[in-house]
Amino acid sequence: MSIRRLNTQQPDFAAKFSELVAVDSSVDPEITRRAEAIVQDVRARGDEAVLEYTNRFDHMDAKSVAEFRLTEDDLKEALETLPKDQKDALTQAAQRIREFHEHELGQSWSITEEDGTKLGIRYIPLDSVGLYVPGGKAAYPSSVLMNAMPAHVAGCKKIVMVVPTPGGKPNQLVLAAACLAGVKECYTIGGAQAIAALAYGTETIPAVDKIVGPGNAYVAAAKRYVFGTVGIDMIAGPSEILVICDGKTNPDWIAMDLFSQAEHDELAQAILLTDDAEFADKVAESIDRQIKGMSRKDIISASLNNRGAIIVTRSIEEACKVADTIAPEHLELSVQDADKYIDQIHHAGALFVGPYTCEALGDYCAGPNHVLPTSRTARYSSPLGVWDFQKRMSVLKVSKHGAEKLGRIADVLARGEFLTAHAASAMYRVHDLEKK
Amino acid sequence: MSIRRLNTQQPDFAAKFSELVAVDSSVDPEITRRAEAIVQDVRARGDEAVLEYTNRFDHMDAKSVAEFRLTEDDLKEALETLPKDQKDALTQAAQRIREFHEHELGQSWSITEEDGTKLGIRYIPLDSVGLYVPGGKAAYPSSVLMNAMPAHVAGCKKIVMVVPTPGGKPNQLVLAAACLAGVKECYTIGGAQAIAALAYGTETIPAVDKIVGPGNAYVAAAKRYVFGTVGIDMIAGPSEILVICDGKTNPDWIAMDLFSQAEHDELAQAILLTDDAEFADKVAESIDRQIKGMSRKDIISASLNNRGAIIVTRSIEEACKVADTIAPEHLELSVQDADKYIDQIHHAGALFVGPYTCEALGDYCAGPNHVLPTSRTARYSSPLGVWDFQKRMSVLKVSKHGAEKLGRIADVLARGEFLTAHAASAMYRVHDLEKK
Numbered sequence: 001m002s003i004r005r006l007n008t009q010q011p012d013f014a015a016k017f018s019e020l021v022a023v024d025s026s027v028d029p030e031i032t033r034r035a036e037a038i039v040q041d042v043r044a045r046g047d048e049a050v051l052e053y054t055n056r057f058d059h060m061d062a063k064s065v066a067e068f069r070l071t072e073d074d075l076k077e078a079l080e081t082l083p084k085d086q087k088d089a090l091t092q093a094a095q096r097i098r099e100f101h102e103h104e105l106g107q108s109w110s111i112t113e114e115d116g117t118k119l120g121i122r123y124i125p126l127d128s129v130g131l132y133v134p135g136g137k138a139a140y141p142s143s144v145l146m147n148a149m150p151a152h153v154a155g156c157k158k159i160v161m162v163v164p165t166p167g168g169k170p171n172q173l174v175l176a177a178a179c180l181a182g183v184k185e186c187y188t189i190g191g192a193q194a195i196a197a198l199a200y201g202t203e204t205i206p207a208v209d210k211i212v213g214p215g216n217a218y219v220a221a222a223k224r225y226v227f228g229t230v231g232i233d234m235i236a237g238p239s240e241i242l243v244i245c246d247g248k249t250n251p252d253w254i255a256m257d258l259f260s261q262a263e264h265d266e267l268a269q270a271i272l273l274t275d276d277a278e279f280a281d282k283v284a285e286s287i288d289r290q291i292k293g294m295s296r297k298d299i300i301s302a303s304l305n306n307r308g309a310i311i312v313t314r315s316i317e318e319a320c321k322v323a324d325t326i327a328p329e330h331l332e333l334s335v336q337d338a339d340k341y342i343d344q345i346h347h348a349g350a351l352f353v354g355p356y357t358c359e360a361l362g363d364y365c366a367g368p369n370h371v372l373p374t375s376r377t378a379r380y381s382s383p384l385g386v387w388d389f390q391k392r393m394s395v396l397k398v399s400k401h402g403a404e405k406l407g408r409i410a411d412v413l414a415r416g417e418f419l420t421a422h423a424a425s426a427m428y429r430v431h432d433l434e435k436k
Numbered sequence: 437m438s439i440r441r442l443n444t445q446q447p448d449f450a451a452k453f454s455e456l457v458a459v460d461s462s463v464d465p466e467i468t469r470r471a472e473a474i475v476q477d478v479r480a481r482g483d484e485a486v487l488e489y490t491n492r493f494d495h496m497d498a499k500s501v502a503e504f505r506l507t508e509d510d511l512k513e514a515l516e517t518l519p520k521d522q523k524d525a526l527t528q529a530a531q532r533i534r535e536f537h538e539h540e541l542g543q544s545w546s547i548t549e550e551d552g553t554k555l556g557i558r559y560i561p562l563d564s565v566g567l568y569v570p571g572g573k574a575a576y577p578s579s580v581l582m583n584a585m586p587a588h589v590a591g592c593k594k595i596v597m598v599v600p601t602p603g604g605k606p607n608q609l610v611l612a613a614a615c616l617a618g619v620k621e622c623y624t625i626g627g628a629q630a631i632a633a634l635a636y637g638t639e640t641i642p643a644v645d646k647i648v649g650p651g652n653a654y655v656a657a658a659k660r661y662v663f664g665t666v667g668i669d670m671i672a673g674p675s676e677i678l679v680i681c682d683g684k685t686n687p688d689w690i691a692m693d694l695f696s697q698a699e700h701d702e703l704a705q706a707i708l709l710t711d712d713a714e715f716a717d718k719v720a721e722s723i724d725r726q727i728k729g730m731s732r733k734d735i736i737s738a739s740l741n742n743r744g745a746i747i748v749t750r751s752i753e754e755a756c757k758v759a760d761t762i763a764p765e766h767l768e769l770s771v772q773d774a775d776k777y778i779d780q781i782h783h784a785g786a787l788f789v790g791p792y793t794c795e796a797l798g799d800y801c802a803g804p805n806h807v808l809p810t811s812r813t814a815r816y817s818s819p820l821g822v823w824d825f826q827k828r829m830s831v832l833k834v835s836k837h838g839a840e841k842l843g844r845i846a847d848v849l850a851r852g853e854f855l856t857a858h859a860a861s862a863m864y865r866v867h868d869l870e871k872k
Contacts, residue, residue, distance in 0.1 A: 368832060
C-alpha cells in the first residue's frame with residue numbers, strides 16, 4: 001500500500017491537492033451513441049425490442065416481456081423466505097428509513113390576505129416512479145430501500161422496479177427490500193432498454209413520470225437522453241468519504257472507515273484529514289496491517305493507492321475548510337466535541353458526527369438517505385428525499401378587491417415590458433370593480 | 437384568425453388532441469456544437485475569450501471585461517431614476533414576491549432518539565448563484581425579480597447577474613429589478629460565453645455554484661453542457677396557458693387571457709376548455725374582434741392559429757381530466773365554485789382560481805414565482821422557489837448505545853451485500869461497547 005501523504009504546510013500543497021480531487025466527468029461518446037440507439041429502438045418497437053435486447057444482453061430465452069414480470073406476491077414471498085437474521089435486519093432498517101423520511105414530507109400551505117386573496121403552495125406526490133436497480137454483484141438491497149422508500153412515503157401510488165437478472169435468478173434480498181419499500185410491480189430487465197421502457201412505456205411496461213436509481217454507463221446515458229420526457233435523479237459519480245479526525249479515535253476504526261468506502265469501487269475516494277501527524281502515521285500503519293484480512297483487498301488497495309490520501313492539517317478548523325472545498329459525499333467528523341464543528345461544514349452530502357457515527361450505519365439503517373451528491377455537487381444539491389417525489393403547485397385565488405390592487409401594479413409592469421395583452425387582461429378585472 | 441375548434445365528443449378527438457399538444461423537444465445539433473465550442477474556449481482562455489465574443493456578438497468595442505461590470509451603485513441609480521409609477525409598481529411587486537417566498541424557506545430539523553442518537557436535516561443556502569437575463573426586447577424585469585428573489589430569500593450571499601446589451605445600453609427596469617432582488621454584481625455579457633464565465637470563472641468574473649434564468653437556444657445548450665460543474669434550473673420550453681371556463685366569465689376576459697400567453701411567442705400555446713358550446717363561439721368571436729387592437733397581433737395570431745385551441749367538453753370535470761393530461765404551465769379555473777375543482781387538478785405549474793385571478797397578476801406581482809415547468813414537466817417538477825437555492829445536508833450523530841443497536845443491523849445487511857469493510861467498521865463500534 002502506498003496511500004498518498006500530504007501536509008497543508010508543504011509548499012506545493014495546493015497543486016497536489018487539486019490533482020487529488022480533480023473530477024473526471026467525461027462521458028464516452030460511443031456508449032452514449034449505443035445507449036441512445038437502444039432507447040430509440042425501444043421507443044419505436046416497444047415490447048419486441050425490450051425482449052430482443054434482454055434475451056441478448058442478459059442471456060435469456062424469454063418468449064414475451066410478460067415473462068419478466070414479478071408480482072407483488074413474488075416480492076412478498078422473497079421477504080417471507082429470507083433467513084431470520086436478514087429478514088429482521090432488513091425490516092428494522094426499512095422501518096427506521098420510513099420513519100426518518102416521514103419527517104421530510106412537505107405540507108401544503110396558504111396565506112390569506114386582508115382583501116380575501118389567498119396564495120399558497122400545494123404538495124402533490126408524483127403519480128408514478130420507476131426504480132432502476134443494477135443486477136449482479138452490485139445489486140444492493142439497501143439501495144432499493146433508499147430509492148423506493150422516499151417515493152413510497154411521498155405517496156406515489158405506482159412504483160415500478162426494473163432489475164436485470166443476467167444469471168436468470170433475481171437476488172432475493174433485493175426483492176424483499178422492494179416489498180418493504182412499497183414496490184408493487186417489477187420487471188427483470190435492465191440496461192438502456194429498461195430505461196426506455198419506463199420513459200416511453202411499452203405494451204407491457206407502464207410509462208412513469210420519473211426514473212431514479214443507479215446504473216452503469218449505458219443506464220446513465222439512457223437516463224440523460226430521456227430526461228425531459230421524464231424526470232431523473234442525479235447521475236452519481238464514484239463514491240467518496242472524507243474523515244476529519246483529531247487523533248482521539250482508534251486508528252483501526254478510521255482505517256476501516258476509509259476501507260468501507262474504498263471497497264465499493266477502484267475509483268472511490270477515501271481521504272483522512274487530521275491535525276495530528278503521529279496519528280496520521282498510525283492510520284497508515286493500520287491500513288497496511290488491516291488490508292491483508294479484507295475480502296475485497298484488491299479493490300481497496302487500488303482505490304487508496306490511486307485516489308486516497310492522508311492529509312495533515314494545521315488544525316481541525318483548517319481541516320473543515322479543506323473539506324468544504326471538496327464538498328464530499330460523506331464526511332465523518334470523528335473528533336471530541338464534534339458538535340462545535342458542525343457549523344463550519346457547509347458542503348457535504350451527509351455529515352457523520354462523533355467517533356461512533358461511522359458511515360456504514362448511515363449506509364444501511366440509521367434512517368437518512370444514502371443516495372447523496374457526489375463529485376463536488378454537494379455545493380448545490382441534496383440527498384435523495386421525499387422532496388424528489390413530491391412536486392409543488394402554486395395556487396392563487398385573487399379576490400375582487402385584490403384584483404383591483406394587483407391589476408394596477410401588473411398593468412404598469414406589463415406595459416414596461418411592452419406586453420399589452422397582459423396589461424389589458426389585468427385591467428379588465430380592475431375596471432369590473434370600478435363599474436360596481 | 438382561425439383558431440382550432442375541437443369537441444371531446446367528436447370521434448377523432450384523441451388523435452386531433454395528441455397532435456395539438458405534441459411537444460417538440462428536439463435540439464439543433466449545430467447550435468449545440470457552436471455553443472459548446474464557445475464554452476470550451478472561455479474555459480481555456482478566460483477573460484480574453486469573453487471579451488472577443490462579446491465585442492463580436494454584441495457589437496461592442498470594449499478593451500477589457502472590467503468595462504462590462506456594473507456595480508451595486510449602478511443598480512441603485514437605475515432604481516432611483518425610474519419614473520415614479522414604475523418605481524412604485526416594481527417595489528410593490530418585489531415586496532410581495534419576497535414575502536411569499538419567505539414562506540418557502542426550509543427549516544433545519546432533528547429528532548433525538550431514546551438512546552441519544554440524533555438525526556436530522558440541515559438547510560443551507562447555496563454560496564453563489566448566477567442569473568442569466570436575456571437582452572433586447574425579451575429583457576423582462578419581472579423575470580429578474582422572479583429568478584433572483586428566491587436566491588436572495590434563501591440567503592445566497594453572492595448573486596451575480598449577466599445581461600447582454602447588444603445595443604450598448606442596459607435596460608434600466610432590469611437593473612432596478614436586480615437592485616430590489618439583492619443582486620450586488622452584474623456584467624453586461626450574454627450568450628454561451630456568459631454561461632461559461634459563470635460556470636468556470638475568469639480572471640474578472642467569479643465562478644458560481646448554480647446558474648438560473650432563461651435564454652436563447654445557445655444559452656440553453658451552454659447550460660446543458662456545464663450542468664454537473666454547476667447546478668442549473670429547468671430549461672424552459674414555450675409558455676403555455678390552459679383556461680377552463682364554465683361560460684360564466686366575460687368572454688372578452690377569457691380571450692384576453694389567451695392573448696396574454698400568445699403574445700409572448702409564436703410557439704406559445706393557449707387553450708380554452710369549456711363545457712358551454714355557445715360560450716366557445718362567443719370567445720372565438722371576441723378573439724376575432726379584439727385581435728385587431730393588439731400591438732403584438734402578428735405574434736398572437738401566429739400562436740393561436742398554429743398552437744391554440746378552443747375545446748368543448750362534456751363537463752367541467754372532464755375539462756379537469758383533459759387539463760391533467762396536458763399538465764400545463766399555467767391553468768386558469770375560471771369557473772363559479774372554482775374551489776371545488778382544485779383537487780381535481782394534479783398537474784400544473786400554477787393554478788389560478790376564479791375569474792378574478794388572471795395569469796397576468798401571477799406573472800408580475802401576486803407573489804408566487806412565475807418560473808414554472810413547461811412542456812408537460814409539471815407531472816414531475818415544480819415552480820422555481822427558495823427550495824432551488826437551499827440545499828440539504830443529512831446530519832447523523834449516533835450515540836454509543838445507538839451504535840451498538842445500529843451496528844448489528846448494518847453488519848447483517850453489509851454481509852448480505854458482500855461489503856465486509858462496511859460490516860467491520862460498524863462492528864468496531866459494537867465491540868467497543870461490549871468491552872466496557
